[in-house]
Amino acid sequence: MRQKADELGVDVLLVDTGDRVEGNGLYDGSDPKGKYFYDIVREQEIDIICTGNHELYQIDAAAREYDLTVPNFKGKYLASNLDYINPKNGETIPMAQRYRKFTTKNRGIRVLAFGFLFDFTGNANNTVVQPVAKTIEEPWFQEAIREDVDLFVIIGHVLLHGPEYKAIYKAIRSQNWDTPIQFFGGHSHIRDFKKYDSKAYGVQSGRYMETIGWMAIEGITGKGKKEKPRPLDARASMTFKRRYIDNNLFGYHYHTGLNDTTFSTEHGKKVSKMIHKARKALDLDYSFGCAPRDLWLNRAPYPSSDSIFTWLETEVMPDVIVNKERKDTPTLAITNTGAMRFDIFKGPFTKDTTYIISPFVSKFLYIKDVPYKAAKGILQLINRGGPVFEATEFSLSQLAPPEQMSILTDILVPQIPIHGAHKSGGAQVPFLLSSNEEPNLVPGYTTKDEGGDDGDDTIHAPIPYFRVPNVIQSALSFPAEGEPEKVDVVFVDFIQPWVLLALRFMGESYSAGDVEVYTDETLTDLMADWIKRNWKKDC
């Protein structure tokens, strides 16, 4: 694309809005994590890059970000509202430079770029996330937005429709009423587009690098070129067009105008080799067992036999949540639904799959002998929500899959029969078309955003979306009849603040000092172990 851009005399910028680490075996599968990952990422030619929440959950991950990724992308890595605490002297320093000013190669567009993270509070204690509202009052920011540039680019692990970008937009517009502004968003997992005004837009590329978000801006006058802008530049009105490209080779071939033979570069082949070598060394294709059916995060209603959460609640948790010393004690075991990040597809469940489904190193904790009359209210309170949580920093939206911050109702789609397809008995369906039939569409994203419904680069058959509760619960070792007087409340460590708050609301004032470790293994390990014992080895 860079070569194509040079030929056309336009500029292409590659942007990464964070959450590179966690959620795939290439990072999570080694000890220490990321043994091969950082060298692979370093090979990408990224022009502006920032931090997501995943780079900051763990102290060691944040340290690697500072020690490896920031220097690997020196000058490109931006940390407008993020500091790092130097372990050598305890000094608080910027994670990376606050902003970047540069002039593009072909059109001479003078760009001023920032890199933000949403007002995240779950970061490890060797980092400091400054709320965006405070950052925009900083003298360096106020000076930067007064610079004479042709374009402001704000990248961030930040929702396009959230308060953080609204504040940044207002701050820039208060000084530059007309300069084009392009936002790149992240975190809420959806393909998204927003118009702030006729010269300020935002695009978000979905989740897990499933999507290459493409933003084409035309009509910016680049004043950073030696020769005078052509008259055409001066006349041009501005357009902002977005496109969501499915991240696969077909899309790349189509948009580069290349094909299977001509697409690969020597550099690309080298990186592919690095990936293959790492995957092999980490044994990521090792299969723990064969998933007998698809289990969906949001594609099936909860509860239902096709829901990953029903599977977790009724089959996995009752079997793996064990503490020998509390064996026969009635127990309520609670997990947040955001702990699961992807569907399980029928077929091999590999070492790589475990990290894709749930990469977190969270363990199970517990409070013993909680009066049942209080404990039984936790689930309902956390799922129903209400002012008790919203008045604190522990908003309930942090517990469910992040998509739910934007998808506020279930999305039901008609079940369309597959035309012209002949079921082959396996999971795959051949695409056979007679001349007058509509093509069979592969299920996938069918995005509707502020720009309409023409953003998806590939047309897909729609997929339903069912919202899920914030937390699910298994009741273990309960008496056959009647209610227990006291129970152990077991929960995944991430949700401790919500559990304590809920108990307090139920009249029981427990504190962190009452919480003990229930199991030493992570949910991810326990799930893999269950699969090993319960699903057939071979598919």
Ligand SMILES: Nc1ccn([C@@H]2O[C@H](COP(=O)(O)O)[C@@H](O)[C@H]2O)c(=O)n1
């Ligand atoms: N230890 C953790 C950390 C996070 N979560 C959940 O993940 C959500 C963040 O979503 P990402 O796309 O950034 O992964 C967070 O809000 C939690 O729901 C978790 O369960 N355990």
